[in-house]
Amino acid sequence: MSETGRHADVPEETLPSERETAHVSVEKAENPFADPGLPPHEHRIQDIDERAAKRSERVVALQFLVSMLATVAFIASYVAVPVDKIVYIWPIGHISALNFALGLSLGVALFCIGAGAVHWARTLMSDVEVADERHPIEAEPEVKAKVMEDFAQGAKESGFGRRKLVRNTLFGALAMVPLSGVVLLRDLGPLPGTKLRTTGWKRGVRLVNQSTNLPLRPEDIAVGSLTFAKPEGLEDDAEDFNVQIAKDALMIVRIKPEDIKDKQELSWSYDGIVAYSKICTHVGCPISLYEQQTHHVLCPCHQSTFDLSDGGRVIFGPAGHALPQLHIMVKDGFLEAASGFEEPVGPSFWERG
Ligand code: FES
Known part of the structure; x- marks a missing residue:
């Protein structure tokens, strides 16, 4: 190391001059974390092609419909599959047919609701990119009002009211899933009577x-x-x-x-x-x-x-x-x-x- 702090092996011309170094230091001091900004926004196919949007809408509705069918399968399995029936399922081995049918159908019902919701959000809901500056944690009344306004706007942009097929099939799937729990009440009975x-x-x-x-x-x-x-x-x-x-x-x-x-x-x-x-x-x-x-x-x-x-x-x-x-x-x-x-x-x- 030389007296100036430079390494002796580094050629003199490749190093920044003292003036350049001073300029960078001042810039850093003024703005230590420069905002890199957002990358250019790429529109989804659904935003520019109405047919693609319709296709996505049908896919979402299909997932909610499959959820409903899985709930029906859950109830049917509960009623129809004998409690003591054992089946071989690879690679698990021998297990209760009823437990397998109930677990599989309930899993599919819940998964399809989640998958449909994710697909809906990723392909059909508003695709506007927003950068939000950091702000104090305690919100001002105007900020709260803005949040409510944004929420209403988000609800509008999600197409919840407009895309009736998606909305109605989601309601159907959510309404039917709890039925799986209701049929289990049968296990509490019948009362012994006399x-x-x-x-x-x-x-x-x-x-x-x-x-x-x-x-x-x-x-x-x-x-x-x-x-x-x-x-x-x-x-x-x-x-x-x-x-x-x-x-x-x-x-x-x-x-x-x-x-x-x-x-x-x-x-x-x-x-x-x-x-x-x-x-x-x-x-x-x-x-x-x-x-x-x-x-x-x-x-x-x-x-x-x-x-x-x-x-x-x-x-x-x-x-x-x-x-x-x-x-x-x-x-x-x-x-x-x-x-x-x-x-x-x-x-x-x-x-x-
Ligand atoms: S104490 Fe529970 S069954 Fe006897």
């Missing part, structure tokens, strides 16, 4: 051990044990076994009679043996965990805990109702129901009256 009130239990039906299929005697139930029971006559290979056992399953425990706090529970028990519905009153999971010291049973699904020494009341968790108790008695040495359940078994979100 089904939960009609179990296999009625006076005189014996309690049968669910594991051994043998009628239960009081001496089979030890203090501290938990036994699962079903009504006599409900065979394991019965066609509706799963439906019936989902309502009829019982938990039998034996508690010292002096430990039973609830008077009705005591009167519906036999020598400390109490029978409760095994179906959790939250959303219907089978209860299976018994804590013999406290007489609490725990539902494994969401940890609702019931006290079997106190009328099956809920002491913890989301269940909203005590477990229904079955009134039992002994006849000819066997445990049997003294009546049916006096309230519906199962989830408590149904109206119980």
